[in-house]
Structures are given as structure tokens and as C-alpha cells.
Amino acid sequence: MLGKKRENGLIVKDMIDINIQSPEVQVARLEMMLEVSRAFNSTLNLNTLLSSIIEVATQLTDTGAGFVLLLARQEGDFYFEMTSGAAANQIEPSHVSFEESMAGWIVKNSETLVINDIQQEKRRFSEIEALPHLEVRSVLGVPLIAKEKTIGVIEVFNKHSNSGFTGDDIHTMNTLAAQAAAAIENARFIEQRDRLDMVFNELQSPMCSIVGSSQVMLANPDIDSKELRAGLELINSEATRMSQMVNDFLDLTKIETGRVQMEKQMVDLNALAQEVIDLFYPQALKKNLTLALNVERPIPPLSADPDRLKQVMVNLVDNAIKYNCKGGKVEIFLSCNQVRVQVSVHDTGKGIPPKELGVVFDKFYRRQDDEKVPQGAGLGLSITKKIIEAHNGDIWVQSEVGAGSTFTFSLPLLDNNK
Numbered sequence: 001m002l003g004k005k006r007e008n009g010l011i012v013k014d015m016i017d018i019n020i021q022s023p024e025v026q027v028a029r030l031e032m033m034l035e036v037s038r039a040f041n042s043t044l045n046l047n048t049l050l051s052s053i054i055e056v057a058t059q060l061t062d063t064g065a066g067f068v069l070l071l072a073r074q075e076g077d078f079y080f081e082m083t084s085g086a087a088a089n090q091i092e093p094s095h096v097s098f099e100e101s102m103a104g105w106i107v108k109n110s111e112t113l114v115i116n117d118i119q120q121e122k123r124r125f126s127e128i129e130a131l132p133h134l135e136v137r138s139v140l141g142v143p144l145i146a147k148e149k150t151i152g153v154i155e156v157f158n159k160h161s162n163s164g165f166t167g168d169d170i171h172t173m174n175t176l177a178a179q180a181a182a183a184i185e186n187a188r189f190i191e192q193r194d195r196l197d198m199v200f201n202e203l204q205s206p207m208c209s210i211v212g213s214s215q216v217m218l219a220n221p222d223i224d225s226k227e228l229r230a231g232l233e234l235i236n237s238e239a240t241r242m243s244q245m246v247n248d249f250l251d252l253t254k255i256e257t258g259r260v261q262m263e264k265q266m267v268d269l270n271a272l273a274q275e276v277i278d279l280f281y282p283q284a285l286k287k288n289l290t291l292a293l294n295v296e297r298p299i300p301p302l303s304a305d306p307d308r309l310k311q312v313m314v315n316l317v318d319n320a321i322k323y324n325c326k327g328g329k330v331e332i333f334l335s336c337n338q339v340r341v342q343v344s345v346h347d348t349g350k351g352i353p354p355k356e357l358g359v360v361f362d363k364f365y366r367r368q369d370d371e372k373v374p375q376g377a378g379l380g381l382s383i384t385k386k387i388i389e390a391h392n393g394d395i396w397v398q399s400e401v402g403a404g405s406t407f408t409f410s411l412p413l414l415d416n417n418k
């Protein structure tokens with residue numbers, strides 16, 4: 001049941017007592033909140049912060065689970081973009097409807113929601129049903145408000161004692177939410193700043209090449225057409241790299257923040273692999289590379305986003321060609337068992353040193369040691385990994401310096417309809 005009585009800006013259920021605490025208890029609570037506030041403000045990583053908000057919220061309210069949903073806006077519509085906490089593993093933020101959810105109700109009304117009898121509210125709020133692994137019995141949700149703007153919601157589920165949520169719990173959650181909202185805004189600001197720093201740093205090197213090369217050309221009035229062409233080619237390739245970097249970065253940010261939905265449909269992976277082989281045939285020929293598709297057993301159709309899956313395979317084959325040696329080989333292997341599909345892209349290139357294998361999927365990772373290695377944006381593998389993860393899959397790499405690399409991803413065959 002929703003709250004009816006307004007108390008200090010909170011909506012609370014009629015029968016909830018607002019306990020008057022002794023001064024000692026109030027001081028102890030204040031000290032604890034100060035401690036929590038210090039801990040929140042010193043956590044600058046957003047995911048870590050969200051996890052500790054949930055941990056503290058569930059501990060202080062003596063509840064079994066909880067999550068934080070952050071609000072985002074796209075083309076005028078609100079949606080939730082991030083969840084955290086135990087229950088969050090089973091819920092996609094995009095599946096929490098803004099219109100029908102408890103979280104949406106809290107945001108729209110900017111008020112506390114208390115439900116001690118879930119049976120009556122089940123049909124009203126869609127995310128109760130969307131949490132199949134969590135048998136929801138009771139809920140307490142509060143808005144996260146920073147600088148007078150609602151930025152999301154904290155919800156805790158299933159009070160351990162059967163007495164239901166108390167006025168004390170409501171007070172605690174609202175105090176916690178105020179601290180949490182300020183800390184989330186701070187962490188978001190720092191993440192944003194770090195991201196921009198990273199992008200600017202990465203853009204600096206092609207930008208320096210463009211400026212340097214154009215300055216040399218301008219300073220030489222007698223420049224011959226051969227030098228002019230070489231300078232222009234350099235400028236063109238560096239500007240193309242900058243533009244690819246910006247595009248890839250925007251794409252990665254969209255996927256990371258859940259703003260890209262995987263448009264799943266039944267996909268024939270065998271045909272998709274052949275399409276990618278055909279696409280790269282001219283490029284492979286130019287480098288005198290053999291390009292082959294090995295199908296151990298035809299893959300049955302699977303539910304996936306065909307464009308995104310193609311993007312993954314294009315990126316892996318593109319790399320296998322780019323980082324290969326003349327006269328080498330690139331092979332795609334397809335295999336499957338009853339539950340999983342496995343796709344490997346193998347090359348006979350220079351390989352990746354063991355100490356760098358752990359960071360190849362990191363943003364902006366690029367080998368620095370070989371000037372002749374074609375310069376990319378260093379984001380393709382990060383995007384690839386995010387896409388595979390969005391399909392509930394895994395991706396990994398095996399490599400031997402001087403022998404070649406194999407990038408493999410595996411996708412669930414049966415459980416990919418989510």
C-alpha cells in the first residue's frame with residue numbers, strides 16, 4: 001500500500017510510527033551517517049559507490065536486497081540506466097518501465113514509497129514480476145535528489161523482521177539518499193572528467209601530426225608535388241583516425257551506459273561469417289593473406305543482434321589482417337555444442353606479449369613498440385567485448401609472440417532470448 005500521510009516532506013504509511021529516539025541513539029545515528037558520508041565521498045568509482053550505497057542501505061534497514069536505479073533522458077523520454085546491488089544482477093535497467101514501476105512512481109512523485117503488503121501492489125508495478133529470483137515481500141524506496149533534481153531511486157526489499165518498515169527506516173533511507181545523491185553526482189563528474197582527459201590525450205597525437213605536417217608544408221613555398229602528396233596523405237590518415245576515435249568513443253559510451261539496445265532476431269552465424277570473409281577478401285588478397293572459414297558443425301540459428309554481431313566479427317577479422325605478416329593466414333572457426341556457440345578468429349601475425357594479454361580489451365590499448373603497426377583508435381576490442389557481454393557471452397584471447405593470436409567468443413545457444 002502506498003503512503004498517505006505527509007511527514008517532513010515524506011509520504012509515510014498511516015500506521016507507521018515515527019519513533020522518537022533518545023539523544024544517545026540520535027547521536028550514534030549521526031556519527032554513523034557522518035562515517036557513511038565520508039566513505040561515500042571518498043569513493044570516486046561510480047560502480048563501487050553504488051555497491052556500497054546498497055550495502056549500507058540494506059544493512060541499516062535490515063533488508064535482504066536492494067538496488068539503485070539512475071535516471072537518464074533520451075529524446076525527451078526518461079529511462080533507467082544503471083542498477084547495482086544483489087537484485088540488480090537479475091534486472092536490466094532498460095526493463096524497468098518508467099511508467100509502471102515503483103521506481104518510476106518514486107521519481108514522478110519525488111516521494112518515499114513504502115509497501116508492506118506486496119500482494120496488493122503486484123499488478124501495479126511491473127518490476128516486482130521482473131525479479132523472478134527475488135520473492136518480493138516488502139519494499140521501501142526513496143528518491144535520490146541532488147541539487148533539487150531527482151537523479152534516481154534507492155529501493156530495499158524484504159525487511160527481515162516481519163513487522164514491516166518503520167518510520168526509523170524511512171528516516172534513515174532519506175538521510176542516506178541525500179548523502180548518496182551528492183556522492184553519485186561527484187563520482188559522475190569525476191568519471192566524466194577522466195573520460196574527457198583520456199579522449200583529449202588520445203586525440204593529441206594525431207592532432208600534433210596534422211599540425212606539424214601542415215606547418216612543414218606551409219613553411220616550404222617550393223614544396224614539390226611528391227612531398228605535398230605525402231604530407232596530405234599523412235594529414236588525411238590522421239584526421240580519419242581522429243574521426244574514427246570519436247565515433248568509436250561515442251559508440252562505446254552509448255553501449256556502456258545502456259543506451260544501445262541489442263535488436264535481437266534469429267541469426268544464421270554461418271552465413272554471417274561467410275559475409276565477413278567475402279567483405280575482407282580484397283584486403284587479404286592485397287596483403288597476400290589466405291582467408292578461410294572452417295565450420296566444424298553448422299551453427300543452428302541463434303537469437304542475436306545481427307548488425308552488432310557483424311561488427312564484432314568485422315573488428316576481429318580486420319585486426320587479424322591488420323596485425324598479420326605478409327603471406328600469412330586468417331581463419332574463422334565456428335563450432336558449437338548443445339548449449340554454446342564458439343567463434344574463433346585465428347591469425348599468424350606477430351602476436352601479443354603475455355604481459356599485455358590482460359589489457360588488450362581495455363579502452364585505448366594499442367601496441368606502442370612497432371611504428372609500422374597500423375594506428376587504430378584502440379577502442380575496437382573494448383566495443384567488441386561490450387557487445388559480446390550484452391549477448392551474455394564471453395570473449396578471450398590466446399597469443400604467442402611470433403606465432404599469432406586467436407580471439408574467441410562464445411555465446412549461449414539456448415539462453416539468449418533475454
Ligand code: ADP
Pocket residue numbers: 315319320323347349350351352360365366367375376377378379380381382405
Ligand atoms: P585498434 O583500432 O588499434 O586496432 P583494437 O581495440 O581493435 O584497436 O585493438 C587494440 C590493440 O590490440 C591493437 O592496437 C593491437 O596492438 C592489438 N591487437 C588487436 N588484435 C590483434 C591481433 N590479431 N594481433 C596482434 N595484436 C592485436
